[in-house]
Amino acid sequence: MRCQRARKWMTAAVDGELAPRRRRALDAHLAACAACRRELAVTERMLTALEGLPMEAAVSARLEQATLRRVRLAAADEAERAPASRWTRWLPLPAFALATAAVLVLAIGIVRRTGQVPGAPAVRPAPKLDARGVAQAPPSLLRPPRRFAKLPTEPPAKLAEAPDLFVDMSIIRNLDKLTHFEAIQTTTLDDEPATPDGLEPPSNG
């Protein structure tokens, strides 16, 4: 067996989806190929780490705000350090920020008096400027969280047809492990020494 084929079968082997005959062929190749053993160990670690990831990360609104503020400040610092163009080099930053704010206030005043801007889909509130004159993202862009914003209004046909397949996909992926969970837990690893990859050691005879 060539390494290319062995690597193609590795993910299926880690998931326990490889047919016994292929598994034996792969094991034979792995016994002789250190590079593929390393590759298998990496695949196993990666899949284990992926399975260990929480389905979602709970981040408080306060932390989210603080992080965004830090990003904006860092971006502003970076912009200050970057070489300015000829005309902005002589323009002090606070004055520029004030001028921008004045234009924004004027624009909002006009919009409020005349109603919605023609052709514009919606009017957003003027962005707040922080102490450094950097515009802050309005709260409407931060809430609801992005993950809810990404949800389609109409699910694709496949998803609409069998949503539970996707809700329970982690369980379904590990169906074999979970069905025989107790038997697997009682399996001992001590009687036959295994390699760090969890594979049978190569036979010398």
Added chain:
Amino acid sequence: MKRRAAIALVLLALAAPAVRAQERHGRPWQELTPEEQWRAWENYQRYQQLPEQRQKNLERRYQQFRDMPPQERQRLRQNYDTYRGLPPRQRQEFIDKYHRWKGRK
């Protein structure tokens, strides 16, 4: 009396395919909670990245899962919770045991 029984039979006949479809495919999208809809959407995107063979495998396993009695499905869910709760080292040990167990089968 006969008429009522006939109506009931017709209604049953009409409802049966829908019930069978729900048994086969689970709940409709609208019945999922927002959290479940989100999880399903994310997993659907992952699913789309998989090779066709793996997609088919997942669908086959899903049917196996659907065909299980509710108690068995519940047992699997509990096992999954236990598995997810394992610390990384124990989880790795479990995977090693799984390969060993699979090799002995």
